Amino acid sequence: MAKSKVNFDPRLARRKMIGGVFYFVFLCAVMVGILSLLVLLTRILMEGLPWLSLGFLTNYPSRHPEIAGIRSAMMGTIWVMALTALFTVPVGVGAAIYLEEYAPKNRLTQLIEINISNLAGVPSIVYGLLGWALFVQIMSMGRVVLAGALTLSLLVLPIVILASREAIRAVPNEYRLGAFALGADQWQVIKGAVLPSAIPGILTGTILALSRAIGEAAPVIAISALVYLTFVPADPFDQFTVMPIQIFNWVGRPQDDFQSLAAAGIIVLLAILLTMNALAVILRNRYQTRSED
Amino acid sequence: MNDDAPIFEVSSLSLYYDDFRALKDIDMEIRRYAITALIGPSGCGKSTLLRCFNRMNDLIPTARIEGRILFEGSDLYHPDVDATEIRSRIGMVFQRPNPFPKSIYDNVAFGLKINGYRGDIDEAIERSLRQAALWDEVKDRLKDSALELSGGQQQRLCIARALAVEPEVILMDEPASALDPIATLAIEELVRELSESYTIVIVTHNMQQAARVSHETAFLMAGEDRSGYLVEHGATSQIFTTPKSERTEAYITGRFS
Amino acid sequence: METTARGAATVRGDRAATGRFRRRRGASLESRVIWWVFFLCAMLSVLTTVAIVFSLLSQALSFFREVGVWEFISGTRWTPILKPRSYGVLPLVNGTLLVAFLAAIVALPVGLATAIFLAEYAPDKVRRIIKPALEVLAGVPTVVYGYFALTFVTPQLQRVFPDMIVFNALSAGIVMGIMIIPMVSSLSEDAMISVPRSLRQAAYALGATKLETSVKVVVPAALSGIVASFILAISRAIGETMLVTIAAGATPRMTANPLDSIQTMTAYIVQLALGEAAHGSLEYNTIFAVGLLLFVMTLCMNLLGYWVVRRWRQAY
Structure with a gap:
């Protein structure tokens, strides 16, 4: 079948070879990401696992690495995250409801939408500066849990809004029309038909947003500074530290033992992150299978 | 190569997507320098059959074929045959105009x-655009984006693009179905002109179109198992005036679609 | 994807119309209150932006009352704490851009190649393994990357460059590059997946190989999304804080040498936030001036990214 075309010199063998070479190149590029992840995880597990013990979770930080622990930072993280969730979920869902269900198509709505997507791209340290100026200084809260939580709330709010909007948008329009047809007003429609079916999606998105906030050190560091806390915050007006800052603190020390403590802290942090992500995935899957029934 | 010999010889061709048999035992020959129309109700496998001729179905991982297609006397699906090379010899025009988002040139x-x-290259581009009856409309704006052309112009550009690589066969998959009546007529006229130097296989669901442009017509239908089979193949005039099969007659007289 | 968005917009428009209709007929007090609550929630995001601009600007202004804007923008010495004091921000900008540049060298080619592999080559089974792995890579906290750069990558690099000091731009840049690979790859992949199948078929039908189809047809058609992914990833690298604070050093200097210790704008902010600078002092205000510059730089890049997507989007 080799009836070659006189006007063309396709050099197919060569092109196929180049194709093969590039396939290999693309594959290598993928492996850069995957292998980096594997090396990173292996490295952290090897360094940190020997230092991981019950004592590490229950002890306060100390100058002596062998008895140092992450208790105050862990409790600080839990405090901050709980408050952040408390602030962002209602506001984020409210904003999403406004944009999806009420907002007219006008310039103000457009401004809000552009603004939200831009906020998602603002560096997290800038939120730290905002929180420091606004909550710590102007409102004179001091370097307390509440100031940290409010700062992180502003940081994750755009993500929660985007996730909630997606969840609300995924609710079939027939649900709304059905409820309207029964004579419900807009709020009743939202309350009775839209929100119940959007909740799993909202929850999933919120958990993922919080799992981003939990690893953030930059915005909190401007608020809490590098305190050496040997107590657990008792209320929102106590001083605090969070896990990524404790890890940062340990990484910055020259002694090898503290570096290993940092690795141990990272394992705990990653374990919490993994748990949250798994929870989000389970929620999503459960919801999906149920809606298929 | 003998001009009387068919350019394609299809024998016992079946095509499967996984377990689903989309085409069943097709036997037919495609005449050189003629326009062969593939007609039939939707879902009868006429587009699938068309895509067997330039091995486009190779791109679907689940697709596999049984049987044989000879192209210029040799097996199109022989392991030594390179689908990429085949496609540069057998051009294709698609249902919707799909110019690249680049300039016309x-x-x-x-x-x-x-x-x-x-x-x-410049000469070849001019020649192809002239063959596709588009040159006069675009010669002053070759650097403009192809997406600025009208639908009919875009489709003629796609034909020019296929002609440029000097194929022996052009496969057309309902090339006018997305166009308005005037653009459709322009395409039909173009197809007739091209048939003087190319072998053309055209899929259409428009029977008037098949009757107007083609020399030969093949009628396909889907059986009860939803797999397509060839009902009848012959000269277009014969198919449209004295069909051998009652099913063909029923279809062309519009008793079912 | 485009169609879905447009569909949703129309549906939303209809619903909004319903809402307006009801209000005009004299909505109840309750539904007015509810409307206001939701509206204020949405406006809070606008307020956040206003608050960011206000807090940065007000403190930065008191800084610029004492230090000229030109001196700040064009000065090549940054010694705000040590005497003789000098407030030229360029060394910090230099450090930031150097690390971002190194990160881009790693992340743009690798991320784009990954995207091509995922969008054009990988069978579903492989994609289902790689994509979650890349998501994990994107979800790892940045302190962890800092730890990785300082305790693993730097010692490896020191084998190649024995004279290199512990804190350096190279290590931070490489790890930053790894960190933003998923951002480049996922946004670019989205752009490539939304290129219609018919364009790929057209290329194959002309006798193009898979590589030619991917590189000469799909990539150019997805170019706006790919460029946007580059811009947004670089913007992310400019704003990234903990990684560079941990691994790149605290030495503001004008240099193009990746082996040098440098300081980025973000790392400077952290350094000063950790020290107890007196509220209202000039040092305290420097971080807001630097923060303002950082905010403006990333904002410009993000706006550029969105503009590229909108301006170049092909209407298929």
Whole structure:
């Protein structure tokens, strides 16, 4: 079948070879990401696992690495995250409801939408500066849990809004029309038909947003500074530290033992992150299978 | 090569997507330098059959074929045959105009460049655009984006793009179905002109179109198992006036669609 | 994807119309209150932006009352704490851009190649393994990357460059590059997946190989999304804080040498936030001036990214 075309010199063998070479190149590029992840995880597990013990979770930080622990930072993280969730979920869902269900198509709505997507791209340290100026200084809260939580709330709010909007948008329009047809007003429609079916999606998105906030050190560091806390915050007006800052603190020390403590802290942090992500995935899957029934 | 010999010889061709049999035992020959129309109700496998001729179905991982297609006397699906090379010899025009989001010039130049055209590329582009009856409309704006052309112009550009690589056969998959009546007529006229130097296989669901443009017509239908089979194949005049099969007659007289 | 968005917009428009209709007929007090609550929630995001601009600007202004804007923007010495004091921000900008540049060298080619592999080559089974792995890579906290750069990558690099000091731009840049690979790859992949199948078929039908189809047809058609992914990833690298604070050093200097210790704008902010600078002092205000510059730089890049997507989007 080799009836070659006189006007063309396709050099197919060569092109196929180049194709093969590039396939290999693309594959290598993928492996850069995957292998980096594997090396990173292996490295952290090897360094940190020997230092991981019950004592590490229950002890306060100390100058002596062998008895140092992450208790105050862990409790600080839990405090901050709980408050952040408390602030962002209602506001984020409210904003999403406004944009999806009420907002007219006008310039103000457009401004809000552009603004939200831009906020998602603002560096997290800038939120730290905002929180420091606004909550710590102007409102004179001091370097307390509440100031940290409010700062992180502003940081994750755009993500929660985007996730909630997606969840609300995924609710079939027939649900709304059905409820309207029964004579419900807009709020009743939202309350009775839209929100119940959007909740799993909202929850999933919120958990993922919080799992981003939990690893953030930059915005909190401007608020809490590098305190050496040997107590657990008792209320929102106590001083605090969070896990990524404790890890940062340990990484910055020259002694090898503290570096290993940092690795141990990272394992705990990653374990919490993994748990949250798994929870989000389970929620999503459960919801999906149920809606298929 | 003997001009009387068929360019394609299809024998006992079946095509499967996983377990689903989309085409069943097709036997037919495609005449050289003629326009063969593939007609039939939707879902009868006429587009699938068309895509067997340039091995486009190879791109679908679940697709596999049984049987044989001879192209110029040799097995199209022989392991030594390179589908990429085949496709540069058998051009294709699609249902919707699909110009690349590049300039008009670059659209036509694409096939020339990748296939290593030896001659003057500018000349080849002009020749292809003239053949596709588009040159006069675009000669002053070759650098403009192809997406600025009208639908009919875009489809003629796609034909020019296929012609540029000097194929022996052009496969057309309902090339006018997305166009308005006037653009459709322009395409039909173009197809007739091209048939003087190319073998053309055209899929259409428009029977008037098949009757107007084609020399031969093949009628396909889907059986009860939803797999397509060839009902009848012959000269277009014969198929439309004295069909051998009652099913063909029923279809062309519009008793079912 | 485009169609879905447009569909949703129309549906939303209809619903909004319903809402307006009801209000005009004299909505109840309750539904007015509810409307206001939701509206204020949405406006809070606008307020956040206003608050960011206000807090940065007000403190930065008191800084610029004492230090000229030109001196700040064009000065090549940054010694705000040590005497003789000098407030030229360029060394910090230099450090930031150097690390971002190194990160881009790693992340743009690798991320784009990954995207091409995922969008054009990988069978479903492989994609289902790689994509979650890349998501994990994107979800790892940045302190962890800092730890990785300082305790693993730097010692490896020191084998190649024995004279290199512990804190350096190279290590931070490489790890930053790894960190933003998923951002480049996922946004670019989205752009490539939304290129219609018919364009790929057209290329194959002309006798193009898979590589030619991917590189000469799909990538150019997805170019706006790919460029946007580059811009947004670089913007992310400019704003990234903990990684560079941990691994790149605290030495503001004008240099193009990746082996040098440098300081980025973000790392400077952290350094000063950790020290107890007196509220209202000039040092305290420097971080807001630097923060303002950082905010403006990333904002410009993000706006550029969105503009590229909108301006170049092909209407298929």
